[in-house]
Amino acid sequence: MADVHEERDRLEVAAEELADLEAELEELTFPVTGSEVVAAIGDRKIESAEGSYSIGELVPETDEETFDSPASVWVQLPQPTVAAAMKRVVEASKTLRNTDFPWSQRKAYEKTFQELKAIDADDDDEGIQVISDWVVDRIRDKETLPTSRAVRREAAKFCRANGYQIRNDEWLGI
Template identity: 60%
Template sequence: MADNKSGRDEQADNADRRQRERDILTALERNDETEPPVDERTLGELETELDALSFPATAREVVEAVGDRTVESDANVHTVAELLPETDQEIFDEPATVRTRVQRPTVAAAMKRIVEHCQSIQQTSLGTSQREAYEKTFRALKAIDADDDDEGIQYMADWIVERVDETGKLPGSRAVRREAATFCRENGYSVRNDEWLGV
């Protein structure tokens, strides 16, 4: 691309197009919310309380500051301490990041268990992209049958913890998706090849 007005305009148009595509993908993921909604007022109050903390803040600092604060969904009531791991390895950039994490209580509780278990194993930590893949798998399991007792999420959290105990490392996201798909099929749920779990 030439470094002239036309070339710069084309670069700007391409950047705008890529941003719109990212925004659309983000919106589509958000439309795929699978858990009962957490009360927005409660989340807003939590975010206000978090303003007293200095960010970035570790998950441990957040739990110490607001761990007894409750987060209520249509299905259940949880404390922040039940949803966030007590660790210095997870860092939140801003209060909105904490809010996003706790607004899916079932997924947050499963991830808390995995993160805290990894702490007990030396040299095992959950990277950002792996965390996102695990969370996406849990959301897909929740979407399979939103009315169940989160049996799939519990099963997969157990499976991941067992793999860590056996191998000393976290299973890859593809292995997690494959096991989740197997669990679904064995329990009578169909998984299409074009879905997240269809590996």
């Protein structure tokens, strides 16, 4: 539970706003789907160091995405650009027939987006946008989820093409 509190601190959300949002989440009956969260509080805005985001921009609006507790919703919020990218990918993956998006693959995509975010905090998270666009395009064009390795490889190519040093022993160092 300490990790959830650390994640909340990184949001830089005013304490009263945080309490209001927690109260709204507590009103939901868990487990809930992403669609239910968005329907209930999707218009609710949070302010972070990265800007203003609605919950609907950060939580995938699908019935396949489920949350066991308010804390499991909070996990989506600390890094809004990563959450928004994952929302796009998860929602795009739902257009595929007979395709499962395993938790381990999803976590690998998320880690790739987090590594892109860590590369340069001042770049407006361009890498996250570029790679999430690439993943969504691959889903649409090839009708399959790219492997987590392919996503990491594409992220590494983006980083190197933009002058970011990637060591072979790092997550993106494929």
